[in-house]
Amino acid sequence: MRRLMRVYKALLQTAWATAVEYRAQAFLWILSSIFPLVMMVVWLAIVDEAGPLAGWGRADFISYYVGAAVVYQFTFVWSTWQWDEDIRTGNLSVKLLKPLDPFHYLFSEQIGWKVFTLLFIVPVVMVIAWLSPAIQYPLSLGRAAAFALSVIAALVLAMLMSCTFGVLAFWSTQVSNLYQLWIGVGSFLSGWIAPLALFPASIRQVAYLLPFRSTLGLPMEILMGRLAWPEIGFGFAVTCGWCVVFLVLYRILWRAGLKRYEAVGA
Amino acid sequence: MRNYLRLLTIFYKNTLVGELEYRLNFWANLALSLFWLTWAALSVRVYFFHTDTIAGWSYPEMLIVMGLFFFMNGYRQMVPEPNLSRLSEYVRMGTLDYILTKPVDSQFLISLRHIGVYNWGDPILGLGLAAYALWRLGRVPGPDQILLFVVLCVAGMVLLYSFSLILQTPTIWLVNVERVDAVVQGLLETGRFPIQFFRGWIRGMLTLIFPIAFMTTFPAQALLGQLNWGTAAAAIGLATLLFTLSSIFWRFALRYYTGASS
Numbered sequence: 001m002r003r004l005m006r007v008y009k010a011l012l013q014t015a016w017a018t019a020v021e022y023r024a025q026a027f028l029w030i031l032s033s034i035f036p037l038v039m040m041v042v043w044l045a046i047v048d049e050a051g052p053l054a055g056w057g058r059a060d061f062i063s064y065y066v067g068a069a070v071v072y073q074f075t076f077v078w079s080t081w082q083w084d085e086d087i088r089t090g091n092l093s094v095k096l097l098k099p100l101d102p103f104h105y106l107f108s109e110q111i112g113w114k115v116f117t118l119l120f121i122v123p124v125v126m127v128i129a130w131l132s133p134a135i136q137y138p139l140s141l142g143r144a145a146a147f148a149l150s151v152i153a154a155l156v157l158a159m160l161m162s163c164t165f166g167v168l169a170f171w172s173t174q175v176s177n178l179y180q181l182w183i184g185v186g187s188f189l190s191g192w193i194a195p196l197a198l199f200p201a202s203i204r205q206v207a208y209l210l211p212f213r214s215t216l217g218l219p220m221e222i223l224m225g226r227l228a229w230p231e232i233g234f235g236f237a238v239t240c241g242w243c244v245v246f247l248v249l250y251r252i253l254w255r256a257g258l259k260r261y262e263a264v265g266a
Numbered sequence: 267m268r269n270y271l272r273l274l275t276i277f278y279k280n281t282l283v284g285e286l287e288y289r290l291n292f293w294a295n296l297a298l299s300l301f302w303l304t305w306a307a308l309s310v311r312v313y314f315f316h317t318d319t320i321a322g323w324s325y326p327e328m329l330i331v332m333g334l335f336f337f338m339n340g341y342r343q344m345v346p347e348p349n350l351s352r353l354s355e356y357v358r359m360g361t362l363d364y365i366l367t368k369p370v371d372s373q374f375l376i377s378l379r380h381i382g383v384y385n386w387g388d389p390i391l392g393l394g395l396a397a398y399a400l401w402r403l404g405r406v407p408g409p410d411q412i413l414l415f416v417v418l419c420v421a422g423m424v425l426l427y428s429f430s431l432i433l434q435t436p437t438i439w440l441v442n443v444e445r446v447d448a449v450v451q452g453l454l455e456t457g458r459f460p461i462q463f464f465r466g467w468i469r470g471m472l473t474l475i476f477p478i479a480f481m482t483t484f485p486a487q488a489l490l491g492q493l494n495w496g497t498a499a500a501a502i503g504l505a506t507l508l509f510t511l512s513s514i515f516w517r518f519a520l521r522y523y524t525g526a527s528s
Contacts (some may be wrong), residue, residue: 032454045463046317053316130476177294184305195311197471 034071039193054198059134060224065193066135068220070125072192073117075154075215079106080179083166088173092261103250107159114155117197138225146232150219153239158215160246167250170257191217195224209235211242270374278381285383299340299387303395304331306458319338321462328460329399330486334419335458336392338481340385341423342377342454346430348382351447353437362523373516377431400489405488414498415488421501422481426454428505428512435512438519477504 043061047053054062086092086102095102129135139147165179172178187193189203190212196204207213218235221227227235285502288291292392307329314325354399356362364374400407407415433446461469461479473479480501487493 034455042463193309
């Protein structure tokens, strides 16, 4: 009987995890595939009327938004929702029995999902790029490596931010809303709404120092070949700095939160 | 008719009371709606760093469309989505058997039984944004233009509902139609912008096949005094047609429903 219950518990948890993932999936799918394409269509309408803007023509906009939609798939992390559920429902207790920080489980789950996406999405994009001559990325070997590295760094930073917000659930029930606000502000300053090059210089300079650009704009600007090596180096320095900041924040909040944590029913 | 209204009052009252009990959530949801509305208005602003008009639309004029997008999307989250996305559950759990035995029209029950109130701020704030944009334009629509606007909005809401029902009805055969509500939401996303921004076959599709233009662009043009009653007649005709089609399709599908226990 007890064995059966244990089996059921495992099954239910898996089912629950899948459901959560599924919901985030739909959200991700809509935000990532429709929205940038709609934004792109509007830019194309403007370019058709007024000619290239700040050196950005039709082909540039198409390349940028298609690329951004793909890079976004790799750098959007939904662990905050999982932290929120785990802490509220007491599910965290189960994870605490395991020998590792829950961060690692969540991170490996994200990595697994991204690898799956990679296998699925890269062939699709290659076909699209082959069919549409407008999509072009002037890449040398060195820049391709820098691009790959910047996507990995973006994923790490996004994961650290997501988990830092996630552990706030020890104190608040509004964590997922808070994280939504963070993503919302971030989508302006990351290059998601529009390439940062098209913002006024004052906004752009602020954006270069904040963590958001590292999660999308930096990889995209490297991919589009718009950055010189010193600028790439500066971008990586900012990324690493924010990674350290959020790692420290996460560790502090996690330890403090764990002391407060009393599981439901404990 | 009176009977149906009485039923709706009973259905919705409990949901509303339930929602109001969680006061923090209530205010948090409103704050979030306001945030995303501002977000949307500012995201459009980026375009206007580079140009004054896009396809003949100025920034405030475009804000009217954006406001109506929030209105329609909020309506979608209040009525069509919470009801129609339950259809798969009804079929799987056999709840549909009970629904069919009730002495009330089944389409009424599957379409209006529930109401999603968590996002009640969106429709109101959306209309607020449209009003603000009109004020910035220094424009007061005449009574006939407001009437035209109301007619077009109602037609748009009927279209959105009928369209969702048609997409969701195959659930009867397939049991689990995956994320149809996400498809509707994705299409509606294009309604953030005036239909004139889209070209060629995309514009044709968004006007006639997925009539998103009738949901946000045309009502906005009514407020701006750019439409005549011909469009309203087309909207009413299209809405009646699609609603009738969805209703016929629903009844047709029910003929193939065998029940969960048989």
